[in-house]
Every structure is written in structure tokens, then in C-alpha cells.
Amino acid sequence: xxxxxxxxxxxxxxxxxxxxxxxxxxxxxxxxxxxxxxxxxxxxxxxxxxxxxxxxxxxxxxxxxxxxxxxxxxxxxxxxxxxxxxxxxxxxxxxxxxxxxxxxxxxxxxxxxxxxxxxxxxxxxxxxxxxxxxxxxxxxxxxxxxxxxxxxxxxxxxxxxxxxxxxxxxxxxxxxxxxxxxxxxxxxxxxxxxxxxxxxxxxxx
Numbered sequence: 001x002x003x004x005x006x007x008x009x010x011x012x013x014x015x016x017x018x019x020x021x022x023x024x025x026x027x028x029x030x031x032x033x034x035x036x037x038x039x040x041x042x043x044x045x046x047x048x049x050x051x052x053x054x055x056x057x058x059x060x061x062x063x064x065x066x067x068x069x070x071x072x073x074x075x076x077x078x079x080x081x082x083x084x085x086x087x088x089x090x091x092x093x094x095x096x097x098x099x100x101x102x103x104x105x106x107x108x109x110x111x112x113x114x115x116x117x118x119x120x121x122x123x124x125x126x127x128x129x130x131x132x133x134x135x136x137x138x139x140x141x142x143x144x145x146x147x148x149x150x151x152x153x154x155x156x157x158x159x160x161x162x163x164x165x166x167x168x169x170x171x172x173x174x175x176x177x178x179x180x181x182x183x184x185x186x187x188x189x190x191x192x193x194x195x196x197x198x199x200x201x202x203x204x205x
Contacts, residue, residue: 003045004062006054009070011040014058018092029057059099093181094189100177101168101195101204108166109200121164123201160203168204 026033126144171178195202
């Protein structure tokens with residue numbers, strides 16, 4: 001059986017973009033490196049299940065790897081993605097988590113197409129004082145959110161979401177696709193991030 005052909009240019013783009021070797025990607029997808037290597041050089045294609053596993057490993061649909069055109073450098077990276085929190089993503093897992101969050105934002109935004117009367121509003125960001133007085137900045141944010149000081153996490157999340165900000169919460173623990181990436185010692189690589197958008201900005205904690 002000929003199988004499903006992999007677009008070599010798109011596969012190579014993924015390896016560069018996500019800082020992976022072909023062997024590492026094969027391991028993530030549960031494929032034998034030799035199978036993926038042959039498919040990436042015009043050899044026998046993948047089965048439907050193998051193609052699905054490959055796509056799932058990098059949060060794409062199967063059509064991405066079967067597309068005829070190459071993948072331009074920034075085709076799948078928005079400005080917020082390139083510089084989340086002012087720092088470029090450093091690891092494969094961080095890049096994948098950022099992509100997963102952005103994908104869910106797009107899905108959520110797509111829901112509004114069915115409800116024209118409920119279009120999301122542009123985010124009204126708080127006016128922060130200039131300079132490095134972070135205590136003053138924090139005070140301005142608390143005033144913007146109308147915090148009393150005794151809110152628990154659920155109440156804080158509700159107030160932030162009332163400002164048309166999407167709040168994503170990591171799963172915690174060491175496993176799962178929504179966990180914060182860990183370093184070699186099992187420590188979180190970051191505590192959270194924010195992605196600024198004109199509509200439906202994101203906070204991940």
C-alpha cells in the first residue's frame with residue numbers, strides 16, 4: 001500500500017520550529033524513526049493512523065502534513081507567539097503549549113460566528129503609570145479589576161474574564177497536555193504568561 005505522503009518541506013519546518021530531531025519527533029508520535037525518515041524523503045507514505053499520530057504530536061490536523069505547499073517561516077506564528085511575555089519560547093514543550101492555547105482561542109472566537117449579537121469586545125487594558133514602580137502598576141490593575149483584597153482564585157478569574165480576557169489554567173502535575181513544561185529537575189519552566197490581543201487576550205496560569 002502506497003500510504004499517505006508526507007510533505008518534506010512541512011516536516012522539516014516543524015523540526016526547525018519545534019527544535020526537534022527526526023528521532024525525537026518520531027518518539028513523540030509513537031513512530032519508528034526509520035518509518036518517519038523514509039516517509040520524509042519520498043519513500044513509503046504513512047498509514048492513516050500513523051499520520052494522525054504525527055499530527056497529534058504537534059497539534060496539527062492531518063491535512064497540514066499532506067499539504068502541497070511549503071510552510072513559510074512565520075506562517076503559523078503570530079507576534080504574541082514569537083515573544084510571549086517578552087521572552088522567546090525556549091523549549092519544544094513551551095512552544096507546543098503556546099500553540100495549544102492560541103488554537104483554543106481561535107476555536108472560542110469562532111463560536112461567535114454563530115451568535116452575531118454576542119461579538120467579543122475589544123479589550124480595554126488598564127492605564128498603567130510609567131516607569132518601574134511595579135507596586136503602583138499592581139495597584140492600578142487591582143483598581144481596574146475592582147478587587148477588594150479577599151478574593152479567592154475563582155473570584156479573581158471571574159473578574160478577569162469579565163474584562164473579556166481568556167484565562168487558561170494549567171493542569172498541574174507532571175503529565176498531561178495542559179501542564180506547565182518542566183525542567184530536568186521537575187520544576188516549572190515558567191509560572192504563566194500573557195498574550196496580548198486586541199480581542200480576547202490570554203492569561204495562562
